Amino acid sequence: MSITALLFRWREEPMISFSGNFQTNNFNEIFQFLILLCSTLCIPLSVEYIECTEMAITEFLLFILTATLGGMFLCGANDLITIFVAPECFSLCSYLLSGYTKKDVRSNEATMKYLLMGGASSSILVHGFSWLYGSSGGEIELQEIVNGLINTQMYNSPGIFNCAYIHHCRNWVQAFPSPFSSMDS
Template identity: 85%
Template sequence: MAVTEFLLFILTATLGGMFLCGANDLTTIFVSLECLSLCSYLLSGYTKRDVRSNEAIMKYLLMGGTSSSILAYGLSWLYGLSGGEIELQEIANGLINTQMYNSPGIWIALLSITVGIAFKLSLVPFHQWTPDVYEGSPTPVVAFISVISKVAASALATRIFDIIFYFSLNEWHLLLEILAILSMILGNLIAITQTSIKRMLAYSSIGQIGYILIGIIDRDSNNGYASMITYMLLYIFMNLGTFACIVLFSLRTGTDNIRDYAGLYMKDPFSALSLSLCLLSLGGIPPLAGFFGKLYLFWCGWQAGSYLLVSIGLFMSVISIYYYLKIIKLLMTERNKEITPYVQNYRLSSSISKNSIEFSMIVCVMASTLLGIVMNPIVAIAQDTLF
């Protein structure tokens, strides 16, 4: 594959995500979102000779274009109802001045914007693109999309809902609560049945964003957004570390089937241990960083009164440990009859590209394991940034 264009798309998508995190008017929001989305579509279909990659880009493009049009429709309602304002705070003031903050049009805008953001966050029932794109796209692209889309869309959601729809607090809280509950339940339950590790991580990410929504919903709590930012930071390292291990394995074997990982510890104990630590951290096993991130997130949600959300989140976190441990059990098997030919023919490589991936994997594994020890400084930085 051509590396130059690949890096160009990656950097452009990153730039779009960065602008989206700081965008404060409708024009910048939509242009930044499309900059991120269009590059993500191109990256997902970058291996154009692969049929699965072609399928991924078509589904991603069609559903992404539909969601962007719905989002633009909602933003246009805000523009009209506010009297022609595009800056977020001015829109909120304009809605008050025009007495349109409680009109039927504002509910249309709320629903349209929620649908558009829910697609970017892979929330149920707007998640249909996620497993197919995860399975068909090149694995490094999946790792990139899995974190940047969630970070950027979460930043956008907090800004729009907090600034513009603050007078519709109960309504958008109810919408996001329903989406969070559906995502946590469906994502974790379907992940149990998957045979491809990339599809399993797709449904796992749907469940994870359900947990993250608890922090967005609990904006009345002083720590709500801080807990979301803290867990998002830890999730980035946990997810990228997991995908780094998958990239190494797929480069050396050419498969992403979960059963083909059986016995990897016998041939490559370093990769097997790294993957195990990242998966355990995603599951929230103490004393890894994922445990402290979930603990702080759920504690803030409980303090804010979201008892149902936190209870479902705790229960589904326990369920998620099952399918993570299932993979770890396969990795650590020592029975020769269960070891697949892929692992039996597994060969370690010392090429520069693989060494770079291993270095990234080490950094992410260390962060996923040790960042929980320094949770207080991380939380303090997140709170200072917000308040």
């Protein structure tokens, strides 16, 4: 149903909604379509695993669909708050999916490790956002941040390069595939 709604909106002009927090255009819709496609393929491919673990499918579907929603919001994010909340939405669901088999000790351990790493990476992201917020003159919308950096001549400052470095490090921490796990445990 969501894919059909995206396809019908393809020819429309770009739209800004939620008081400027979310922007929709054809480029964003391509990525939203890819996220929907991946989650649509993930659900039927996981049915056998869910049946083997004898876990409730409702929890699994809730986590997958919430992660999909977070990814779709990230595609159209237009301010720092939405850029922070949307990845947290799908990150938390990913952490919970890693601990989906509650009776498995390794699953619980992985969830705890991912949760701690995610908390650390989120704090790094907020630190980088605070640099951007301060350097741009107190703006949270992306276009206003760019305008604020240009107006204050801060776009070549070491603080902005520090912010980019912090954000880059956060992304590496967030995307780390298996934090400190050994293959034989």
